[in-house]
Every structure is written in structure tokens, then in C-alpha cells.
Amino acid sequence: MKKLIKDFTLDELKKWAEEVGEKPFRAHQLFEWLYKKNATDVNAFTNIPIELRKRVGEEFVLNSLKVVEYQSDGESIKFLFELVDKNAIESVFLPYSYGNAICISTQVGCRMNCAFCASTIGGMVRNLSAGEMVDQIINVENVTKKRISNVVLMGSGEPFDNIENVFKFIDIINTKEGKNIGARHITISTVGIVEGIYRLSEYPKQVNLAISLHAPNNQLRDKLVPINRKYPIEEILKAVDDYIRRTNRRVTFEYALIEDINDSIECAKELAKILSGRLIHVNLIPINPVYGKEFKRPSRERIRDFYNTLESAGIQVTIRRELGNSIDAACGQLRARHYNIFDK
Numbered sequence: 001m002k003k004l005i006k007d008f009t010l011d012e013l014k015k016w017a018e019e020v021g022e023k024p025f026r027a028h029q030l031f032e033w034l035y036k037k038n039a040t041d042v043n044a045f046t047n048i049p050i051e052l053r054k055r056v057g058e059e060f061v062l063n064s065l066k067v068v069e070y071q072s073d074g075e076s077i078k079f080l081f082e083l084v085d086k087n088a089i090e091s092v093f094l095p096y097s098y099g100n101a102i103c104i105s106t107q108v109g110c111r112m113n114c115a116f117c118a119s120t121i122g123g124m125v126r127n128l129s130a131g132e133m134v135d136q137i138i139n140v141e142n143v144t145k146k147r148i149s150n151v152v153l154m155g156s157g158e159p160f161d162n163i164e165n166v167f168k169f170i171d172i173i174n175t176k177e178g179k180n181i182g183a184r185h186i187t188i189s190t191v192g193i194v195e196g197i198y199r200l201s202e203y204p205k206q207v208n209l210a211i212s213l214h215a216p217n218n219q220l221r222d223k224l225v226p227i228n229r230k231y232p233i234e235e236i237l238k239a240v241d242d243y244i245r246r247t248n249r250r251v252t253f254e255y256a257l258i259e260d261i262n263d264s265i266e267c268a269k270e271l272a273k274i275l276s277g278r279l280i281h282v283n284l285i286p287i288n289p290v291y292g293k294e295f296k297r298p299s300r301e302r303i304r305d306f307y308n309t310l311e312s313a314g315i316q317v318t319i320r321r322e323l324g325n326s327i328d329a330a331c332g333q334l335r336a337r338h339y340n341i342f343d344k
């Protein structure tokens, strides 16, 4: 079976070149075509000898994704891709004033079972490889004709449930000869897998960390985020403190606001209390309604009151700019609809 060429780091591709009797600089040339020029057809590699081009074509898949559909709301664009094995994944292109961001998927589905998330409907199918994550960037750039400067791992899947491939992906996109995307422009969002947070503290690249908290106490979080029973809030905060101590980097806490569930002033006060004194920032996300789930978005006033309570308690807080609401933006919805997962 053919391998995906974007699963290879530069060093691995150099090794491959040597194994087939070529000079290591050929790997640099291949990287240039794949990541600087976003080429997906081996015939375009004009500075590579024809024999070697033939070999690359025989041994490797150059593009692992097919664009099935994309929807735009005038700003963001949501993509549905088909993988070589016919599974489907989503990515979202988000233009910001500071540059273009992409929200990528790290798994087909997710096994964490969060109550309000469409990604987990239908369960976890498989991990994505590093190259399949890289290809989300390449394909979105090729369709939009825009360069991506920021990457958030906030699509379907739990990045720390697929940590080796995620670190390899970061290596490939961060490499100067690859996409050359700065580590500080890459954000990993986790449901709070504690071992992953400790691994990230030791990871040499300065990527950002976001924690999906969504509740100020274990009683409520157990219901919304079932993996909390394994990794309760106090264990997550311990790991976050360790991360901040070692990296001196600010951590973001994501809090999806759900009407009458976690949006009371009491919840805001409790949240401020457990987070205060840390180098952190809270990002409030008014929940995206998910087909078949009962959760509702709070009123503007209630969101504002929650925000004000945190701010007056000295917590740095923002409300997420709502891009892509009209396009099934809640992660996993496009894919779930594609496969009629909602009806199963």
C-alpha cells in the first residue's frame, strides 16, 4: 500500500532518499514542492529527475484529501473532506485581522462523549495521521488561495488522545522548510487529558494550550464532560500550574455557555474563585446548538452578566467572535449530516 508523503518529517524523507540511492537534498526539493508550492501532482516537480518523480508517484500518496463540499457565510468557510478510506472530516477557515486561521480535526469522531458536541456522535472511528492533518492546511490554502498563519486544533477529536501524530504534525508545519508556521501561532485545545498537559510542558516548541473547562465544579463537569471523572478539575489545574511554571505561557480556558446549565452568576463567581491568581485567560463561547441536543444559547444579557462577573473578579476574559454559525459550525455537524449520523 502507498504511504502518505506528508507523514514524513524532513529527516525521515532524507533517510528515504538515501535508501533509494538519492542525495538528501532531494528531500529538501520535495519539501519545497509539497509545502511552499502546495503541489499535489508529481508531474509538477520539474527540478526532480523523471525517474525519481516516477518512484515518488509509485511509493507515495501526495494528497490524502478530496474536497466534498464547502460552505461559506461570507467570512469563514467550512470544509468537508473525504479521506482515502472514505471517512469524512471537517476543517474551518477563519479570516482574522491578524491573519488567516484554520481549525483542524485530529481524529475521525471522538470518544470523549461531551454532552453538547457533535464530533462525538457516532463515536471515535480512528486517529488522523500527521499528514492527514497537514493536508487540511494544504487543501484549504489551495481552495481559498490564501496563506494560513495560525492553526488551532479545535476541530473533531481530542488532540491528546492522538498525541504522537499531533506532535509530528506540529514538527512538519513548524519546520522552516515545511509550512514554517510559528509554534506561537499553533494552539492545542484539550478536554483536559492530564498526561497530555504534562507532555506539552516538556515539549520543546512553544505552542499554546487551551483547556475546555465548561464548568466550575466537578459535579456539573461530570455531566457535561464525562472524562472529568477520570481527570477532575483539581488534577487539571495542578497540571496547568506545572505547565505555566515551566513555560511561563498564558493558558486559555474555554467555557461554552449553556442556558440554565452553567451560565448563572454563581457559576461565574465559582469559576473566578477556582482560576484566580493564575496566568490565564477565559474565552466564553456561546454554545452552538447541535441537532438532536437540547442545549440552548443564553441571552445576550446573561452572557454579558457572566462576562462582567468574571472581569470584576480580576479574570482576563473575552467572548468568542461568532464565526460560521449559519454553516453548521459546531464541530462535527457537517460530517454527522453527511453520514446521517444524527438519525442513527
Ligand SMILES: C[S@@+](CC[C@H](N)C(=O)[O-])C[C@H]1O[C@@H](n2cnc3c(N)ncnc32)[C@H](O)[C@@H]1O
Residues within 6 Å of the ligand: 114, 116, 117, 118, 119, 153, 154, 155, 156, 157, 158, 159, 189, 190, 191, 211, 212, 254, 256, 285, 286, 287, 288, 289, 290, 330, 331
Ligand atoms: C470540538 S473540541 C476539539 C478539541 C478538544 N477535543 C477539546 O474538547 O478541547 C473544540 C472546542 O469546541 C467546543 N465545542 C464542542 N461542541 C460545541 C458546541 N456545540 N458549541 C460550542 N462549542 C463547542 C469544545 O468544548 C472545545 O472547547
Ligand code: SF4
Residues within 6 Å of the ligand: 110, 111, 112, 113, 114, 117, 118, 119, 120, 155, 156, 157, 158, 191, 212
Ligand atoms: S468537545 Fe472535544 S473532547 Fe469533547 S467530544 Fe467534542 S471533540 Fe471530543
